[in-house]
Amino acid sequence: MFVRIFLLSLFFLISVTPLSAATLADYTFEDAQKAADFRNVIEEMRCLVCQNESLAGSNAELAVDLRNEIFDMMTAGQDKDDVIQFMVARYGDFVLYDPPMKPSTYPLWFGPLFLLLIGAVLLIRALRKKSVAQETELSDNEQQRLDTLLKQPSDSKDAKK
Amino acid sequence: MSRYLRFLVPLAIFAVIAAFLFKGLDENYNPRAIPSPLIGKPVPEFSLPLLEQPDTQITNKDLLGKVYLLNVWATWCVSCRAEHETLVQLGRMNKVDIYGLNWKDDRVAAQAWLRQLGNPYAANIFDKKGRTAIDLGVYGAPETFLVDAQGIIRYKHAGPVSPDLIRDKILPMVAELKKKG
Numbered sequence: 001m002f003v004r005i006f007l008l009s010l011f012f013l014i015s016v017t018p019l020s021a022a023t024l025a026d027y028t029f030e031d032a033q034k035a036a037d038f039r040n041v042i043e044e045m046r047c048l049v050c051q052n053e054s055l056a057g058s059n060a061e062l063a064v065d066l067r068n069e070i071f072d073m074m075t076a077g078q079d080k081d082d083v084i085q086f087m088v089a090r091y092g093d094f095v096l097y098d099p100p101m102k103p104s105t106y107p108l109w110f111g112p113l114f115l116l117l118i119g120a121v122l123l124i125r126a127l128r129k130k131s132v133a134q135e136t137e138l139s140d141n142e143q144q145r146l147d148t149l150l151k152q153p154s155d156s157k158d159a160k161k
Numbered sequence: 162m163s164r165y166l167r168f169l170v171p172l173a174i175f176a177v178i179a180a181f182l183f184k185g186l187d188e189n190y191n192p193r194a195i196p197s198p199l200i201g202k203p204v205p206e207f208s209l210p211l212l213e214q215p216d217t218q219i220t221n222k223d224l225l226g227k228v229y230l231l232n233v234w235a236t237w238c239v240s241c242r243a244e245h246e247t248l249v250q251l252g253r254m255n256k257v258d259i260y261g262l263n264w265k266d267d268r269v270a271a272q273a274w275l276r277q278l279g280n281p282y283a284a285n286i287f288d289k290k291g292r293t294a295i296d297l298g299v300y301g302a303p304e305t306f307l308v309d310a311q312g313i314i315r316y317k318h319a320g321p322v323s324p325d326l327i328r329d330k331i332l333p334m335v336a337e338l339k340k341k342g
Binding site: 048049051061062065066069088089090091092094 | 193195196197198199265291292295296297298300301
């Protein structure tokens, strides 16, 4: 039973993979540089429908339309920056997997660093407190008691258990 | 100081988490919503046929001079069906014109939909290729834009509009925009 399911899923995996590859192969450019730019730009764009997929990897209908649109723009002579401008004007910075540095994205860029700093401060404080606690001086009485305890033969300590 | 910190820090963390979770309870909150860069920008230029009359073109200029809602819908969109009754009710109030952008749809199916479920739209723009939808930054139906008399987009809602959203947000904005003229 399990073997059959495994083989069946393997079959589907094999049959699906070339299909999605074929959709991108439909876009052909005469200029190799243009082809590379096209590949790059659709890899860098987020699909709006399946928000964790790139425009290159998504099979959503809107992603297909946008790929076609970008392909048409680039074959008409527009470059990568034109495409990025076109997409950002319509869908905002959200489409970019590499968001630009500006006030609204500062939390995104500096947030992790900020959290790391907070962590570092807390860590240093905790370590300091610990070392202070260890250096606590014993009173004369306590020191004496400690010395006698340490001098006791070890077997007598075991016997106490 | 540090005695209080022991309680204040977890309390602060709890407050932040609670605030985010509370936000998630709002029925109009859509975690997939993307802020539109088109707010404050004019409706993109278009010239498309009407859904009802294939031979008649409608352009963005035809819609200038009035405050209106532009609702993106399609018969293949399940949430649009859920939303439709709310739009029909809004249409009956006669407070704002609703224009439809019928997105990548089948003309016959869309016309049948309106006959069957009621037609709250002043007119429907038939965007078969979805090119105008791309210019509007549409990424999923339904989406609703509020446009002022100068043709500037003032507000956008992604996902079905609810009666609450219409009462608390859309109609007050419409009233304000109409006052400005």
